[in-house]
Amino acid sequence: MAEGSRSPLRSFVEVAPGSHFPIQNLPFGVFRRRGSPEPEPPRPAVAIGDFALDLAAVSDAGLFHGPLLSASPCFRQETLNMFLGMGRPAWKEARATLQKILSADEPVLRDNEALKKKCLVPMSDTEMLLPITVGDYTDFFCSVHHARNCGFIFRGPQTPVNPNWFQLPVGYHGRASSVIVSGTDIIRPKGQGHPTGDSRPYFGPSKKLDFELEMAAIVGPGNELGKPIDINDAEEHIFGLMIMNDWSARDIQAWETIPLGPFLGKSFSTTVSPWIVTMDALKPFTCEAPKQEPEPLPYLAEKNHVNYDIPLEVWIKPKEQSEPSMVAKSNFKHLYWTLTQQLAHHTVNGCNLRPGDMFATGTLSGPETESLGCLLELTWNGQKEISVGNSTRKFLEDGDEVILTACCKGEGYNVGFGTCTGKVLPALP
Amino acid sequence: MAEGSRSPLRSFVEVAPGSHFPIQNLPFGVFRRRGSPEPEPPRPAVAIGDFALDLAAVSDAGLFHGPLLSASPCFRQETLNMFLGMGRPAWKEARATLQKILSADEPVLRDNEALKKKCLVPMSDTEMLLPITVGDYTDFFCSVHHARNCGFIFRGPQTPVNPNWFQLPVGYHGRASSVIVSGTDIIRPKGQGHPTGDSRPYFGPSKKLDFELEMAAIVGPGNELGKPIDINDAEEHIFGLMIMNDWSARDIQAWETIPLGPFLGKSFSTTVSPWIVTMDALKPFTCEAPKQEPEPLPYLAEKNHVNYDIPLEVWIKPKEQSEPSMVAKSNFKHLYWTLTQQLAHHTVNGCNLRPGDMFATGTLSGPETESLGCLLELTWNGQKEISVGNSTRKFLEDGDEVILTACCKGEGYNVGFGTCTGKVLPALP
Ligand SMILES: [Ca+2]
Ligand SMILES: [Ca+2]
Numbered sequence: 001m002a003e004g005s006r007s008p009l010r011s012f013v014e015v016a017p018g019s020h021f022p023i024q025n026l027p028f029g030v031f032r033r034r035g036s037p038e039p040e041p042p043r044p045a046v047a048i049g050d051f052a053l054d055l056a057a058v059s060d061a062g063l064f065h066g067p068l069l070s071a072s073p074c075f076r077q078e079t080l081n082m083f084l085g086m087g088r089p090a091w092k093e094a095r096a097t098l099q100k101i102l103s104a105d106e107p108v109l110r111d112n113e114a115l116k117k118k119c120l121v122p123m124s125d126t127e128m129l130l131p132i133t134v135g136d137y138t139d140f141f142c143s144v145h146h147a148r149n150c151g152f153i154f155r156g157p158q159t160p161v162n163p164n165w166f167q168l169p170v171g172y173h174g175r176a177s178s179v180i181v182s183g184t185d186i187i188r189p190k191g192q193g194h195p196t197g198d199s200r201p202y203f204g205p206s207k208k209l210d211f212e213l214e215m216a217a218i219v220g221p222g223n224e225l226g227k228p229i230d231i232n233d234a235e236e237h238i239f240g241l242m243i244m245n246d247w248s249a250r251d252i253q254a255w256e257t258i259p260l261g262p263f264l265g266k267s268f269s270t271t272v273s274p275w276i277v278t279m280d281a282l283k284p285f286t287c288e289a290p291k292q293e294p295e296p297l298p299y300l301a302e303k304n305h306v307n308y309d310i311p312l313e314v315w316i317k318p319k320e321q322s323e324p325s326m327v328a329k330s331n332f333k334h335l336y337w338t339l340t341q342q343l344a345h346h347t348v349n350g351c352n353l354r355p356g357d358m359f360a361t362g363t364l365s366g367p368e369t370e371s372l373g374c375l376l377e378l379t380w381n382g383q384k385e386i387s388v389g390n391s392t393r394k395f396l397e398d399g400d401e402v403i404l405t406a407c408c409k410g411e412g413y414n415v416g417f418g419t420c421t422g423k424v425l426p427a428l429p
Numbered sequence: 430m431a432e433g434s435r436s437p438l439r440s441f442v443e444v445a446p447g448s449h450f451p452i453q454n455l456p457f458g459v460f461r462r463r464g465s466p467e468p469e470p471p472r473p474a475v476a477i478g479d480f481a482l483d484l485a486a487v488s489d490a491g492l493f494h495g496p497l498l499s500a501s502p503c504f505r506q507e508t509l510n511m512f513l514g515m516g517r518p519a520w521k522e523a524r525a526t527l528q529k530i531l532s533a534d535e536p537v538l539r540d541n542e543a544l545k546k547k548c549l550v551p552m553s554d555t556e557m558l559l560p561i562t563v564g565d566y567t568d569f570f571c572s573v574h575h576a577r578n579c580g581f582i583f584r585g586p587q588t589p590v591n592p593n594w595f596q597l598p599v600g601y602h603g604r605a606s607s608v609i610v611s612g613t614d615i616i617r618p619k620g621q622g623h624p625t626g627d628s629r630p631y632f633g634p635s636k637k638l639d640f641e642l643e644m645a646a647i648v649g650p651g652n653e654l655g656k657p658i659d660i661n662d663a664e665e666h667i668f669g670l671m672i673m674n675d676w677s678a679r680d681i682q683a684w685e686t687i688p689l690g691p692f693l694g695k696s697f698s699t700t701v702s703p704w705i706v707t708m709d710a711l712k713p714f715t716c717e718a719p720k721q722e723p724e725p726l727p728y729l730a731e732k733n734h735v736n737y738d739i740p741l742e743v744w745i746k747p748k749e750q751s752e753p754s755m756v757a758k759s760n761f762k763h764l765y766w767t768l769t770q771q772l773a774h775h776t777v778n779g780c781n782l783r784p785g786d787m788f789a790t791g792t793l794s795g796p797e798t799e800s801l802g803c804l805l806e807l808t809w810n811g812q813k814e815i816s817v818g819n820s821t822r823k824f825l826e827d828g829d830e831v832i833l834t835a836c837c838k839g840e841g842y843n844v845g846f847g848t849c850t851g852k853v854l855p856a857l858p
């Protein structure tokens with residue numbers, strides 16, 4: 001067999017082995033050059049190796065030739081929302097153009113030093129920004145392991161999972177204003193916790209600060225109010241995925257949550273990774289979705305019922321330790337209700353989705369002890385400790401940095417998400 | 430006593446007795462001229478009698494002289510968000526300028542026919558639009574009568590109100606994308622309802638479509654993430670109030686709500702009135718807020734603990750009847766947790782508010798049988814009927830128009846909100 005016929009796609013940009021960002025990936029983000037004398041406006045990019053490819057510069061150079069993008073201002077915006085709204089044909093055109101101009105065989109960028117300098121910005125010179133304006137953010141609750149553990153912890157062993165859970169993807173509206181990009185510090189929230197005995201409720205810094213290992217899907221075109229999206233069209237509306245940490249203050253959450261659900265226990269910060277990995281890049285990592293029993297109602301029954309095999313890890317770096325330690329290892333594939341089922345359910349009542357809306361999966365716990373996606377589950381609500389390097393934790397302490405990462409292993413390449421990080425600062429006085 | 434010293438403020442624009450919109454009110458909205466040959470961009474306005482005063486035109490004519498507004502583009506925007514972000518000093522300056530140029534004694538507009546024609550647009554020639562871009566919409570649950578009735582209906586007579594209710598303003602995140610302006614039709618949502626016995630869950634058009642009589646506060650400047658707003662500064666961040674109908678599908682809501690709260694039972698549509706009545710216009714209608722027992726925690730204890738006396742009405746007009754009938758009569762003053770307490774609570778964990786965010790009060794039920802703010806309470810979840818003209822209702826039927834209205838009665842003038850209306854259309858096939 002000739003070498004050429006099986007050589008994988010390769011870029012002229014050097015990509016270290018093990019990099020999350022080879023030419024097979026090309027996740028989208030928004031960056032600003034660090035330390036330019038005058039602040040530049042943010043601009044869209046894709047990641048390639050250790051570089052951000054500046055899509056405004058690529059656009060200015062006239063390298064987007066295709067019918068949908070050649071005259072579009074979508075890459076001269078400060079967020080990806082316009083591009084998201086253009087839908088899958090534009091996404092495919094962008095990916096094809098970018099894979100071509102970055103490939104080892106294509107001279108247009110490779111052999112133009114001046115243009116290369118303009119377009120390829122070393123990641124060390126970039127500040128990554130929140131790449132989308134989030135109109136609405138919905139948090140689902142779609143890992144059965146997480147649902148079972150939370151039910152057990154909060155409601156006891158009788159009916160850990162409420163009967164509706166197996167009939168519909170349970171979700172709630174999250175807070176959009178406090179969605180922030182990886183690297184932003186988290187100030188420990190203050191709030192009320194359960195009273196003990198006849199006393200007043202606790203008020204002060206949360207004593208049960210937690211992370212939640214999640215992924216967030218980013219919505220493309222969306223729908224008009226009143227017009228549901230059919231389950232078999234749903235994938236046309238999902239652009240890609242980010243890693244997400246749904247920081248949670250368990251004491252605030254437990255006290256406030258009856259009867260209307262989570263509110264201030266969650267709304268103080270929600271961190272997302274800067275890069276959105278496209279569903280097109282994730283296609284090779286498609287896998288079978290968990291069998292659903294009972295069978296879903298017809299509006300949730302889909303022809304293409306798939307998940308994605310995305311290994312996930314959680315690391316914690318305490319302030320006084322020089323290295324982070326892994327505390328959990330899970331996988332996106334544990335999701336019981338697929339992204340497309342979530343989207344069809346979300347719109348079945350006519351609710352409108354807009355480009356840039358975020359759907360989070362809920363905590364992606366798996367079945368094993370080490371695959372639990374939050375400290376609530378790992379320490380069984382603080383009843384036991386886990387070890388973190390040479391220390392232990394029940395909940396997060398000031399100075400702890402939480403690092404989530406996700407990376408799909410392909411044949412000879414990765415499709416990775418980078419990291420989603422945040423460090424806990426003490427509560428304000 | 431000389432007549433002059435007590436004559437109330439009066440406009441040269443004719444205002445019919447009983448009008449909601451005298452010069453004492455001047456609520457803000459956004460309109461577009463109806464039937465102009467080319468579609469004009471939306472523009473901010475205040476209501477005066479039967480006219481919308483075009484603030485872009487007033488601004489173009491150089492009539493905003495004050496230091497904050499004379500050079501500001503805030504009234505050349507398509508929403509009020511920029512103006513909201515400028516805060517109370519700008520709001521006061523706008524009100525003072527507008528009351529002056531509209532007053533009977535002031536010739537600048539009164540005696541300039543050409544300018545008057547440009548600035549004063551008959552309401553019959555306007556299409557009112559959603560006046561704000563809603564970043565986040567929060568729905569509180571602050572009428573104790575509503576909380577008690579809902580608790581009784583859904584959880585039984587043992588603990589109708591959960592103990593946290595008297596310690597904090599319970600609320601949840603609502604859906605921002607489906608906030609719509611008065612007059613927009615409501616398509617009956619489809620969704621899942623409780624299974625009966627061993628059957629599958631119900632799926633189809635909601636059989637328990639309801640309204641909720643609420644008011645929504647509109648947020649001004651807001652705060653940075655991580656920096657709570659002190660309760661005694663909270664009023665600087667509240668621009669004004671609208672009437673709101675939080676349409677609810679009770680069957681969908683009941684089945685989905687455990688454990689994360691309302692989702693698709695609410696997110697299909699939320700209607701607001703087009704005019705935002707400012708807190709400055711509402712000041713004369715200040716009244717004592719309900720005594721709070723137990724005393725609120727220090728972060729919720731406020732120096733100026735007040736409510737507003739705003740009479741509210743709900744009317745229903747069935748398709749086959751020519752006139753609407755009143756079905757409920759309540760008052761904003763039943764709110765247990767004040768708007769400022771809601772705002773202080775919302776930010777105490779560091780959650781950031783942005784200009785244009787909406788806080789809804791929750792259903793404003795009062796203590797009397799006729800002051801219940803939704804059909805769930807009025808018909809005790811469909812267990813009895815109420816009469817609507819010569820017909821009866823348990824829940825809303827297709828063709829029903831729901832009309833909410835609110836109007837404060839001053840001495841010789843009203844400060845009214847107009848109406849908040851929506852007609853129920855049948856579910857899509
Ligand atoms: Ca979550
Ligand atoms: Ca409500």
Ligand SMILES: [Mg+2]
Pocket residue numbers: 174245246247248266267268269270271
């Ligand atoms: Mg969160």
Ligand SMILES: [Mg+2]
Pocket residue numbers: 603674675676677695696697698699700
């Ligand atoms: Mg609603």
